[in-house]
Amino acid sequence: MSTSAPGARAKLNRPVDEEDHSSGPENALVTLVEYGDFQCPYCGAAHLILQEVQETMGDRLRFVFRHFPLTQIHPFAEPAAEAAESAGAQGKFWEMHDLLFENQDLLNERNLPAFAEQLGLDTERFARDLQNNTYHERVRQDFSSGVRSDVNGTPAFFINGFRYDGSWELGPLLAALQEAADNNE
Amino acid sequence: MSDSNDRKETAASPLQAGTQAPDFTLPAGPDEKLSLSDLRGRPVILVFYPADWSPVCGDELALYNEILPEFERFNAQLLGVSVDGVWCHRAYHKDRNLHFPLLADFEPKGEVARRYGVYRESDGTTERALFVIDADGKIAWSYVSPIDVNPGADGILNALEGLSNKEDSYVNERAGSKGQTQSTGR
Numbered sequence: 011m012s013t014s015a016p017g018a019r020a021k022l023n024r025p026v027d028e029e030d031h032s033s034g035p036e037n038a039l040v041t042l043v044e045y046g047d048f049q050c051p052y053c054g055a056a057h058l059i060l061q062e063v064q065e066t067m068g069d070r071l072r073f074v075f076r077h078f079p080l081t082q083i084h085p086f087a088e089p090a091a092e093a094a095e096s097a098g099a100q101g102k103f104w105e106m107h108d109l110l111f112e113n114q115d116l117l118n119e120r121n122l123p124a125f126a127e128q129l130g131l132d133t134e135r136f137a138r139d140l141q142n143n144t145y146h147e148r149v150r151q152d153f154s155s156g157v158r159s160d161v162n163g164t165p166a167f168f169i170n171g172f173r174y175d176g177s178w179e180l181g182p183l184l185a186a187l188q189e190a191a192d193n194n195e
Numbered sequence: 196m197s198d199s200n201d202r203k204e205t206a207a208s209p210l211q212a213g214t215q216a217p218d219f220t221l222p223a224g225p226d227e228k229l230s231l232s233d234l235r236g237r238p239v240i241l242v243f244y245p246a247d248w249s250p251v252c253g254d255e256l257a258l259y260n261e262i263l264p265e266f267e268r269f270n271a272q273l274l275g276v277s278v279d280g281v282w283c284h285r286a287y288h289k290d291r292n293l294h295f296p297l298l299a300d301f302e303p304k305g306e307v308a309r310r311y312g313v314y315r316e317s318d319g320t321t322e323r324a325l326f327v328i329d330a331d332g333k334i335a336w337s338y339v340s341p342i343d344v345n346p347g348a349d350g351i352l353n354a355l356e357g358l359s360n361k362e363d364s365y366v367n368e369r370a371g372s373k374g375q376t377q378s379t380g381r
Contacts, residue, residue, distance in 0.1 A: 020347060082260050082292045157262055160347030163254055175344050 020160030020173035026074050029151075031103045033064070034072035039191040043074040043168040045156040048091060048110040049084035049117055053165045057111040059180050066184060070191045075107060077152040078164050086117035088149065093122045093136070095145035100131050170194070209312040209324055209337050216241075216328045217310040221298040222281050229274070229296060232332065238271040238358055239328040240351055243313050243321040245342065247279045247287035247297075255323065255345040260293050262348050269355040271327075274298055278305050278320055313339060327354035 026032065026041055044060070046053040064073055077094075079087030090110050097106030109125050110117065126136040139145060156166065160173060167174040167183075169190050176182050210216070216231060216239075223229040231239065244255055256275055259266075266273055273295040279287070284297040300307045305321060308314040313324040323340040336354035340346040 020349065023349070080257055080261050082294075083257055157265065157348050158352070160349040161258070162345035162347040163258060 019175070020162075022168045022171045022173075023158040024155035025171070026072075030074050030076065031098060031107070032072055032074045033104060035069055036072065038072035039070045039194040040067070040187050041072045041074060041170055042187060043076060045076050045078035045152070045159075045161045045164060045166040045168075047077075047079045047084055047087045047164045048094070048107075049087040049114055050080065050164045051114070054111050054114045056165045056178050057108075059178060059183065062180055063184055063187065067187060067191070071187065076156060077149045078156045078161055078166065079149065079153065080164060088146075089119070089122060089140060090117050091149045091152075092140060092143060092145040093125070095148050096136050096139035097126065097129060097131055099139070099145075100135070102129050102131060105129050209322070209339050210326070210334055212334055212336055214334045216326065216332050216334050217307075218332070219307045219310070221276070221300060221307060223296040223298055224285065225281050229298060231328070234272050235332055236330050238269055238330060238335075238355055239326075240266060240271055240273045240355075241276060241311070241326040241328060242273065243276050243308055243311070243324040243326075245315075245318070245320040245323065246277055247283050256293060257291055258345065259348065260291065260295070263294055265348070265352060266355070269359055271355055276300050276307060276321065278308070315342070318342075325351060327351055327358070329358050 022043060026043065032041075042060075042063075044053075044056070046056070060073065064071060077091040079091045081088045094103055094106045094110060097103055106125065106129060109129065113121065113125070122140065123133060123137055126133050159168065162173075165178065167178060169186060174183075174186055176186055218230065218232045220228050220230040231241075240259075242255070242259060249255075259273055259275075263273065275293075275295065275297040277284075277297070278300050279297075280301045281299045284299055287293075288297050298307075300321070304319070305314040308321040311324070311326065313322040315322055323342055323344070323346060325336075325338045325340075325346055326334055327336040329335045335358055336350065338346060338350050
């Protein structure tokens with residue numbers, strides 16, 4: 011009855027679809043899905059590594075970010091996730107995603123609107139979205155799909171649909187992605 | 196994984212599904228004790244983990260803490276167990292804002308973990324092990340994760356779903372047989 015027999019790698023429960031925020035070609039050799047939390051320092055560290063990874067892999071990689079806010083230990087993780095969604099609705103998800111990670115020590119009620127302004131968003135609409143928790147459900151959907159995919163902490167990575175349990179330092183992560191690309195070539 | 200052989204040597208053999216879960220009474224705080232049998236009538240998720248204060252924020256217990264509402268949909272009680280003492284547990288519990296009890300398998304050390312087959316002699320800690328126990332105190336599912344890999348929650352949720360389906364079909368069966376009795380009575 012167990013789907014998680016020892017040795018079996020956890021599988022991505024919800025395939026990447028058009029609801030997802032993705033960067034890179036749809037038909038890339040490798041799809042890397044991250045479940046992340048904007049207030050998690052490990053995700054912040056991984057963010058810098060992922061930028062290098064994306065640069066190195068180029069068109070061979072599609073990167074997808076899904077929300078996994080740990081709200082009990084990170085009080086601004088949920089508002090930050092909703093802020094990214096609100097920016098996404100105005101076409102600037104990745105810009106906000108980057109800004110949030112680069113300023114993750116500054117996440118608070120005052121700074122989120124300042125980030126929106128910095129990105130040239132419609133700040134009234136942004137404020138309304140946060141006030142009304144417009145994207146709460148959207149963030150929950152990501153979270154639930156993570157739970158059912160056996161996300162086991164943040165950041166959690168899935169390479170071509172399987173959880174990657176190795177180190178996400180640049181070297182090992184790149185090696186794993188390149189191997190996945192070679193297998194698909 | 197280069198250490199998989201080492202792991203095999205030290206891996207205990209966890210109690211399997213279908214076994215009656217050994218009852219225990221452990222401190223849940225400085226002046227508080229909790230017995231497994233107190234929780235009869237609802238599913239219990241027993242989470243053995245190696246130690247408090249593991250140096251990652253998205254760790255196993257933080258994850259389960261976050262998912263607690265999903266477990267509560269099944270009326271399940273989550274219990275964390277490690278060989279750490281009550282004061283250590285208390286500080287950790289507070290720091291991580293946990294909303295479920297941490298039990299101290301501290302004296303005699305690892306006694307409960309041994310009874311569940313998940314004590315690691317070589318380290319003096321427990322395995323990363325999960326047990327889902329049904330309302331009658333029987334183990335419905337168990338799983339031991341590699342010590343350096345946090346298990347996720349999907350296996351637990353599958354097991355809880357299995358239990359609630361069983362309950363539903365039991366209720367349906369009874370409803371069905373009642374219907375039959377009525378029709379034969381006619």
